[in-house]
Structure formats: C-alpha cells, structure tokens
Amino acid sequence: MTTSGVRAGQISGPVVPTSEARVAQRPLGVGDVTITGGLFGRWQRINREASMALGLRQMEEAGSLPNLRLAAGEGEGEFVGYRFQDSDLYKQLEAAAWEHAREPAPELARFIAESAEVLVRAQRADGYLNSHYQLVKPDKIYAELEYSHEHYCAGHLFQAAVAGARAGGDERLLAVAVRLADHLVEVFLRQGHPGIDGHAEVETALVELYRLTGTRPYLELAEKFVNDRGHGLVGDSGLGVHYLQDHLPVRQARTAVGHAVRQLYLDAGVVDVYLETGDESLLECSIRRWEDTVATKTYLTGGMGSRHSGESVGDRYELPSDRAYSETCASIAAVHWNWRLLLATGHARYADLIERILHNAFAASTSADGTRFFYVNPLQRRDDHLEGDYLGRRREWFACACCPPNIMRLVSSLGHYTATTGQDVLYVHQYAPGTIRAEPAGDRITLTTDTGYPWDGSVRFTVDQAGGGEWALALRIPGWSASARLTVAGEWVGAVPDERGYVVLRRAWREGDTVELTLDMTPRLVYPHRRIDAVRGCVAVERGPLVYCFEQIDQERGVELDDLALAPGATLRVLAEDELKGVGRTVRIEVDALAVAQPRAGGLPYFTGSSTEPVTAERVTATAIPYFQWDNRDGRAMRVWLPLT
C-alpha cells in the first residue's frame, strides 16, 4: 500500500485520493475497467487509431518538442507558438500514457521515452522548466504569472508524469516533474514568492503529485495557491480580475465567473485540496458555485462558458445557442470538477452531469473519424455563417491547440470515470459494455456489462467472479430516466433510486448472478427555464443521455432549417438504429413539424401589430440526429432548439 491507497500492480487512474482522503467513493484504476464497445468503446478506438497519430505528429510540427529541444540547447531555430506551447506536449504525453496502459504500443512508448529524454535535457539545473521563458524571456521567469502560464504548464507536466508513473511508464518523466515541483515549493512556499498563475490548473495537479509521491509540500503549495487567490495577488493580465478568478477568495465566490476553463480547473483543485485536507469550507464553496453554475450557466449539452469574449462564463441565464462558446477544454475541466465532487459527496447528480457532458458537449468536439476537432461547441449554426472567415466547422488542429490533446487524455482515461467503490459497494455511474474489476468489502470481483447503451436502455450485468461475501451493487438511475425497471436473476426488484441517485442492491453475490436495468428511452421534449432569453419559445429533443439536433441536410427538400417549428407536445418517432454515412451508428428521431416561412422584411425586421408580415406554414417532417454527431457531413445550418408554433 502506498500513500495513494492503490494496490500494488494496479494501473490506477488520473485521480487517486490517499487512504486518508475524505471520500465518499473511491475510484477504480484505468486497468480495472475495460470498455469493449458502445460509444465509449468507439471513441477510445478512434482516439487510438486516428487522433493519437495526429497528435503525436503535431507535437513535432506545431513546435512543442522542437521548442523543448531548443531549450535543451539542441537544434536551431526560434521558439514557435504560444507561451503555453509546452502544455500541449504534456497533455499528449498524458494521453499516450493512459493509452499505453490500456494496451501497450511501441510508438506510444517511444514517444513517451523520447519526450522524457528531451525534457530531462531541457530542464534547468535548479529544476525550472518552461521552454518559452527559458528561450524567449529568461529575465521574466515567474515575473508575469498573470499571463505566463508557467504554473499551468507545470501542472500539465505533473499530470503527465503521474499518468506515466501509474501506467508503468517512463520514470524519467516523474523525475523531471518532481524536480520542477520541488523548485515551485522552494520558490513559492519556502521563499514566499507571492505570485499565483493567472490560469489555475497546477492546484489539482500538485495534489495528484502529492498523492503519488507522498511529498506533503506539494499539497501545501496547492492549498496556498487556492487560499491566496482572490486577494489581488495575481496581477493584471489586461482582462480584469474576474477573468482569472482573482476577484474574491474562493470561499466567498458564489458562482463561476471569468474564463470558464480557469474557473473549472480551479474548482477541481479546490475539491482536491478539500479531499486531502478535510477543510470543509472548500467543499461547501465549490458546491455552492456548482449549484449556481449548473442552474443558470450551463447549456443543455452540459457545456459551460457562453462568451467568445474572454472565453468567459457569462451572466446568469446568458446561454445563446449561436454564440455559445462551450469550449471543449471547459467540458473536460467540468468533468474533472464533477468527478471530484462525486468522490467527495457520493451524490449521483455529479455523475449525471458527467454523463451529459461526455455524451453531448464533449463528444461533439471530435469528428466521427477522430481527425478533426471543435474548440467551440455552439448549439446553433446559421447558413450565412459562411460569410465569415471562421466557418464554424471542425478543424484538424489549432494555433492554440489546448483542446485536441486534452480530448485525447480524457478519452484514453474514460474507464476511470465509469465506476467507483465505497466501503462494500461497487458504484456504476456510466453504462458501457465491458468488464469492471473491483474489491468491494475485500472480495475480488469481476462484473461484465452487456448493453447497446445509449441507443437502447437495457443494461445487463453479470457477476463473473465473486468471493462470496456480501456487498452492494449501486447503479445510478439517470435523472433523465422518468422511470427504470430492474431485475436481479430475473426477479423484479424496486428501481427507485435513493436520495443520492442510486439503486443499491446488497447481497452475497454469486458468480453467474445477473442484473438487468432498463432505463426509459422514450424521447423527450425539453423546455427551457423562462429566464433563458436566448431560447425562449423553443423546445429541444432528448433521448436517453443524448441531446438531439436538427441539421439542414436531414430535412425535407426545400425546407429551410430556420423555418422549422414544433407544436408543444409534438409526437417524437424513434427510427430504427442505423448506420449513417459519415456519421456512423445512430438513432434518428422524426417529428411532425411546420415550416413557417416569414418573408424577409423590406426594411427593418420589426413590425407593429398592424403591419406584421404574413407568415405561411406547411406541414413537414423534421428529422433530428444526436447533437454529438453534427457537422460530419456538410457545413450547413444546425439547431438544437426549435421554435414552438
């Protein structure tokens, strides 16, 4: 047993609270969960086969590795890219480590080894490591933390090193990380440098490095960064104090503000520090922010952050579909935050939101073939979007490429986020075909899941290995499922979830025992809270965990998407599961609709009661596909929310 409470030999995952941590649930390792199919399986396969190759190539082409070689005094040229260019490599390394842990591959091992060698040589004697500041601004090290991203980059290195170590990867990566972490401790904890990075991220990473190594000053430094924020110490990046969450101490801030990704990583760190220190004021403030942010600042897709300007959260109920920012990295950071809240509280509402984010805002970020990515994930695109430089389509890579490698590290570690254990409970949060190994109540057990989820709502579990002791299987009943049915060994049992959102089946499980959970996959019309101005008078379609959208390409010939309107209570028809060209396996939904055409105004598009332009309506069938599958065919209009007639 190490500090991390992980079994020797186990390939543990990204978040491994210590045995002393205040957890209600404890994660399994990446190696304990094998996903063999379903959407998660498909995403992992495409991630491995298409995205990773692209990512590895970009580490050379986009400059991250060349920059670090320059910092090591090797090669010729100039620093390329953003000042946080190193972080792309670190995320890619983390992705490679988890992927290598899932199934070893020589090209991944080689990438990790070669990168580690470069990092060893690039790191300064005192432990400092950041290619931009070493090459471009050596006199400004730690002097402009408000926008330097030095701690942010360090945090991603720590997470990559933790992944490498837990996945049995290269030890040199961990050595580099420890030397840099020790340098941070020396400067910011021992010498009392008052600075804080403008982009939170290092907090959660330092806690994890502490969990892996047992080096307590890493936790203390994370705690200091969390506590010191909000006292005006970060400095002025030119975008204000809210932008980088320096407006209020974390215990006082009531809601998510400013740059969404920064806020969400910060809150992941806040909960991590709570988990390891037991400071309940941190958990309380983070839950308070969660409740406000989820109730007023979260898209139907689970995406967060509504503004392009400052990539920021936006005001309460400011949730435009067309200009939704909903950055992919914000979805990833939100999964991190919700996962830690789930571990801390054991409440399924966090797993519900993780499911929503993963299946919608996050899943939409990657093309069906894994080779193109969205940075921004709007809920609407108009046809005349094509008049701008930015066409709003997925792209292979970005000058600021924070998202693609971030996507890859999350997909590679998806298994980590599907199940947990309590004292004598195995919790299953996300339903995907595969196997789960765990040790509830000390018994080594194996559970196999068979399901066509989320296309179909039936999930069948088989206990393949059991020690004979009593333990509980806790299944999350998603908030979207109006009802659920459950059988154990063919016998009906109650499926009403407890107050935390789980049905708990406690018994002495035997090998061969089966449990069948049937969720309500009836498609749903969803209405917005009336304070959301942007989608007033509109309705959306959901089925299971999937939000649906209407793309121009699927509509009847001659019908303009923006003319579609639905009657309240319209009947939704689920089509048979299908393989759609360019999109892959899907389930479409049809609905009777009206095509409501209003002629373009001759002057301004506003009318007094007496001069409203005539409107014509025609009965048509509107067709929807899952939102995450949009933009895989053409670049035309898309809407999640349709007007009501």
Next chain:
Amino acid sequence: MTTSGVRAGQISGPVVPTSEARVAQRPLGVGDVTITGGLFGRWQRINREASMALGLRQMEEAGSLPNLRLAAGEGEGEFVGYRFQDSDLYKQLEAAAWEHAREPAPELARFIAESAEVLVRAQRADGYLNSHYQLVKPDKIYAELEYSHEHYCAGHLFQAAVAGARAGGDERLLAVAVRLADHLVEVFLRQGHPGIDGHAEVETALVELYRLTGTRPYLELAEKFVNDRGHGLVGDSGLGVHYLQDHLPVRQARTAVGHAVRQLYLDAGVVDVYLETGDESLLECSIRRWEDTVATKTYLTGGMGSRHSGESVGDRYELPSDRAYSETCASIAAVHWNWRLLLATGHARYADLIERILHNAFAASTSADGTRFFYVNPLQRRDDHLEGDYLGRRREWFACACCPPNIMRLVSSLGHYTATTGQDVLYVHQYAPGTIRAEPAGDRITLTTDTGYPWDGSVRFTVDQAGGGEWALALRIPGWSASARLTVAGEWVGAVPDERGYVVLRRAWREGDTVELTLDMTPRLVYPHRRIDAVRGCVAVERGPLVYCFEQIDQERGVELDDLALAPGATLRVLAEDELKGVGRTVRIEVDALAVAQPRAGGLPYFTGSSTEPVTAERVTATAIPYFQWDNRDGRAMRVWLPLT
C-alpha cells in the same frame, strides 16, 4: 462659387457635394440650420457645456496632444495610448470647429489654434504625419497598413481640416491636411504603393477634401482605395479578411461583414465616390448591402454590429439584446452612410433610419449630463452583470476613446443632417424647433419650426422670409407614423407621402404662411421577425421615433424586471410629460403586465413536459422610459424586449 457649389460666406457642413455631383438632394450648411430646443437642442447644449470641456481636457491627459508634441521634438516622455491616438484629437478638432461655427467661443478657437501649431511642427518635411509611427516605429511607415490605422488617422485629420476651413477656422489645419494628402497621393497613387488601410475611413475623407480644395487626385485616390479593396491587398491583421472587408471587391459584397465601423465608413466612402464620379455600380452595391444589413443585421434601436468578438457585424438575424455590441461609432458611421445615400437617392427611408439611430442607439451613448459615454449599447442588462469587471455602465473616458469625440463631432454638426434642398424644394428630414435658411429655386427663404417633438407629434412651420417664387416644402412622413395630418394656413391638405416618403407642398409661399404637421404618436407594440432567435416571443414598445425600455428602478416594489411579461395587444398608457430626476424631460409609458416568477431550478434550467417547474403570475403595472435615457440612475437591470405571456 467654388468647386463645392457653396455660397461664399456660407458656413457649410461636413458633406458638400460638388456642383457636378450626382445628388438628388443637396445639403444645407451648418450655419443654415439653427436648432433652438427639443432633444437636438438639448444634446447640442450639453455637448457644448459638458462634453466638449471633458474632451478638450482628455486631449492632454490621454496623450493625443503630448504624443504630437513629442513627434515635433518637444517635451519629454514616451508615446502614450493606441497607435490611432492621433485620431481622437482630429475628431475633437472637428467637433470644436463645428461648435465654433455654431457659436464662437475663445476656448474652442484657442484649442484649434494650439493644436494646429503642434500639428504643423509635428508634420515631417515630406508631409507624413502620424505620431505613433514617427515616434515608435519610424521604420514601419506604411509597412503594416493592415493594422497601422495611418490612413484612418489621416482621414480624420482631413475631416477636421475640412471642418476648420468651412467653419472659417484655422487655415494651418488645412495646410497640414493638404500636405499629408499630397504625400498619400505621391506614395499610393503616383508611386503605386499597393497598400490599403485595414480600417476604412480615409475614402470618404479624401472625397470631402477634394470637394473643398478641388484637387482631383484626392478623389482618384479615394476611388483607388475603394476599388482595390477585396483583392487581398490589405494583409493579415490576424483577424481575417472579412474583419477588414478585404474578402470581396465592394461591388461583389452582398452584405455588411466584419468590423462594423470599418464596413460602415467604407460604405460612406463608396457612396461618396459614386456621388463625385457617377459610377453607378458603386451606388448599386452599397444599396444592396444596405437592404440586406437593415433587414437582417440591425437592432430596433438602429444600432449595428452584434458581436463583441472582433466588434463585428454578426450573422443574419444574430441580434442578441444582452450581448449587442452596437458600438457608438458604428451608429455615427451609419448616419454618415445613410446621409450620403439620402443625398444620392432622395429616398426618405435613409432619413427614417437616421432618425431611428439618432434618437436611440446614438442618443443612448451619452449620459443625461453629457459627462459619461457608452462604447457598447446593449438592449438588455441583467442584474448579475455586476459580477463581472465590466459593469456595463457609461464611463467618462476610454483607453480606446474612439467614441466620445466622435459623438461630439456629430452632435456639433447635427443641423447639417436635418434638411436638404432639391432644385426648387426644401426637404425637412428631422423635426426640431429652430430656423432653416435655404434658397430653393433661388429664393432666399427662412422657415421657422415650432414643435415639442418627439414628446408630441405636432410640428408647426412658419415661412418667415420668402421671395415670392414657387417652391416646394417636402416633409418626411416617418415610416413609424401610421397616419399623419397636415394643414396649410389652417386648411386640411392630403398627408399621404409620395413613393420616396415625403409629402410635397408646392406653391408660391408667402411670409407668414404656416404649415402644421401632426404625426401619429400613439405608442406601439413592436414584434420581431421570427428569424431573430434572440427576441423570439418578445415585444417592444415604441412611441414616435423613440424605442422604449424597462428599467428595474421604475418597476413596482418587489417585482423583478426579468419576470415581467406582456399580453399581446396590451394597452399602452402614455403618462404626462415630466421631468425625471437624473434623466431630464421625458414621457413614460405604463402597461398592464404580469410578473411571471419561475423558481430557480434545482439542477439544470431545462424541463421535460412532465416536470416543468411551476410558474406564478401576478398582475402588475410595468413602466417604460425612452431607451436613450437608460442608465442615468442606477446600474440595475434593463430590457427593451419583454416576453409575451
């Protein structure tokens, strides 16, 4: 008679087409129109008494004059502000010139004289003048036009110099402008430098300098800049080719795109070049853009530009209230563009839009006391806006201070935009108390206007001086007036406008003749085109030319603004004219409304049909004030559009 077709001794205004110009109507001079009251009069008084003093002081404090002194080799220090800092001074000089023309003031004359002296000394021997490039980047002159704003600054200097010359001001200003214009002609016309400024503005200014001086190469250079745009010559400012309208040649571009102010100044220049060259393809393309932009990209307030990102126009029907950018400078540029279209076509629809912009989007930019300004003019503010750094309130000045001096130059020259003459017609476009002198059909006439407009819809004209010849008085019947009544010398006459929007009264007018126009001031409920997603299911209130808004401060105690809802067809009650503390003279409108409270969701703010949160409704009275008067009391919530019940 000079080239400009202006009478000797006349103080002509900002736009004076030559006698050869293809005009349907011809402007009067600033000195021909005296405004003595009403809103225009109030704005001019406040502009003179409060805003101008602030502006003159900022020319020293914000660095514009000190920068130019440094460029002249005087004083010590470093360049301060943006690379287009000179342009603030030029706009302020133009404002001072028109203001001085309206009524001489020693401090204005001194400011103009002192500034001119500095400019004379700062200008290089070859005519080049730009303090930023002279001081900071002398090796980059004309080398980075994609973002240098060198032509943009030159354009504003030309307009200031034209104003100075026409207002009988300092000759040195014109000499400096001519030397710089000659320098531009030498470099860009004679030597064939292919560059174009990323920020259009110089085109319209060069045409005006041509009109004043008769120097034809200025017109040729303007024509070249207009023709060369859209061929990829501007270069990459990092914000794309649409941002700076280099995506398509002006004759091919179908709609306004990119940075709104740039697009609108460009189109002012396009029409100006048409007016002086007769190239009808230019007028046609500009009208095509106008029709698309007005029908799909213009706010109810007349504001244009819906995006904070890139200060850009936005997609068709992308008109959010909360995140409306509607930059003040875009309103000003839109007035310039519409004015030129009015002169070219003689169609009142352009004067209609000018009225809408002036009374709403533009008027809202300045506080009731003239000391604070909006850069951004949204149609909605939420209370929780207070959680961001930017509180969305008017400010005294801006680091990027393009708007305040731009406001001042327009207000000082407002008279120019109120009336025009045709062959034997006096057109009155904007109704304000005062006098108009003109020479329709060669007769020198004076017309006095008495009106409480826009608070009341009655406008009384008296012919105070007439030569006895026959001429026509053409009165614009605003598009918003459902009907109009008209008497001449007490006798009813028809008031149905002709196809261009005017009622034309032709006769041999005699001194003492009176005309009384009564417009329909019944308040109106206004509904949006259904393609405007952002205000679907909402309604707004207008009366006369004024758009109304609901501010939290005017609502019943305990009623939250965002809970208000109106029934379709709700009865609007106009309150008696009133003096409201902080706001000034106003007319409020009351309406029976509901306060519809929906509790905050426990989780996400989305509900399936079966679980919609209960809504409570209470009958209340909602109170609206003119939009332009908002934010003069507190910083709380405001809405132009209210949901329908």
